[in-house]
Amino acid sequence: MKLHLKTSFDNIRRAPFQAMAAILVLAVTFFVSTLIAISVFSSHQLLNYFETRPQIIAFLTDDANQEQINELMGRLKSDPRVANLRLISKEEALAIYKEATSDNPLLGELVSPSIFPASIEFSPSDLDQAQEMIELMQDELIVDDIGFTANVGGSAAVGDVIERLRTITYYVRVAGAIAIGVLAVTSFLVLMVVIGMRISMKRDEIESLSLIGATPWFIRAPLVLEAIHYSVMGVVIGWLMASVIVMYASPGIFSYFGDIPILPKASSEFFLMLGAILAGELVIGVFIAIFGSLFSLSRTLKLR
Template sequence: MRSLKTAWKHIRRSPYQAIVSMLTLFITLLLTGIFSLATVSSIFVLQYFESKPQLTVFFTDKAGEQEVNVLKKTLDQTGKVASMKYVSKEEALVLYREQNKNDPLLLEMVTADILPASLEVTALRPEFLAELEPLIKRSEGVEEVVFQRDIVENLLRWTRGIRIILGGLVGLLVVDTILVIMVVTSMKIALKKEEIEIFRLVGASRWYIRSPFIIEGVTYGVMSAILAWLVITGIVLWYRESIAAFFQSIPIFQIVLGNPMDTPFIASSFGFLGVLSCVGFILGSLGSFFAVNRFLR
């Protein structure tokens, strides 16, 4: 209680220093929040594409069960395949009919003989696709290999790029924030040098001296986190429909962004607030901890 009162007194008596600390923390947490959301979204998008058959092998009409089994065995032995699904000519026709059920003209001319049998292959990791491709092409009875390598590779490239740039930026901001809080706390310590000296001489423990400063840093961190969360939640709510429409084929976005009054949105939103508050707590406490420790050494 005493630490809380003292921390509040520190904040009240130096409002400009408090604003500088909070603004810096706010910008860091805002960008960290946006970066985290972008990263999580990219993971979901990647997972979605990775869950789809990444590679489809079309067989020649002459290819029989033996060729299919040989290819299956070869792929299985690589240890890089997550799953394989054989689609016969008849099953391909069923799928074709389902996909084009609203267009009778397209259905009239097509029979099972026209459609090739295929093998849908999902790799354990998207990077394995390039290694599997030549292996498949060399196999007997294979007519064509169609795969989503370009989509996945582009996605990987973009997400890696985004992670590196934003990660670097957030890293810089984290260091900058800790330094700003250290400088602000050090200024306050310098103003209270005599008081701290007296506290030490009359038997105050290090924690007794340190706690108001750390609580002050934590207050900046948590308040900035709440502000950043409010701004990010506002942005997400404002663009909710556009984001949901952009990712319409990915179910998780529809579930979370479907209705802001539903549990998934509320739960993920408050979960996000919890994560941001933890980051704010850590940054605020670290900055002030380092500053006080330097003085108490």
């Protein structure tokens, strides 16, 4: 293996311009791929945010005891249709009211916790299931009334926004897949051309190795490893360029979108996302390199 690695690096040093061309094409491919992957992730996060943004608020009756509340909370926690479940006590409801009327403190002084009902708030995991969940909560004995925050702007308006986001997400994915596909095919063809040129340059050496009994893998291995070197370098360069751009732009993105988690705000999660993209691209890049080099070898050489 050390001999094959040395031979592959020697091949790259002997024809640096071919190597640079192959690496540049692969770098562009994976630069675009990284940006598209991040765009798809962000559009999914944006869609998920608006899908779960409308809240169902179940106001509880005054005679609801803690055991009944815990039993209802337990059932809602185990329901996959429920997200962001939260219990609001009378005291918390008063605190929310005071915060909302902070510009007029007198209003907060005139009320006590007893006039506010406790409530259970949650978001439907899918907006299409909101009506079903509202009807389900209305059947609960300890639920006095139901509120749905989407009604502020009209549930139809919320549905229209989400449908548009779904359409945008779909087209981002389709356009991204087409762009990545075209660039991947281009990279594949460039690798084939470069490996084919290598074979032409080393034809006498390859024939000599065949005559002295070298195995097909012994002859193919340096060229396959050379293609893998191109892919790995192209992936790392493309990913690094895209990552630097995203990191540079992320403060502005966070400021513009506010509370919407369009990108991970925690550094560990952010770099985990970039690391996952890099790992996936390395796998794809190595696959393209192996398949492209072997295909070129099988077309150019006739080894037994």
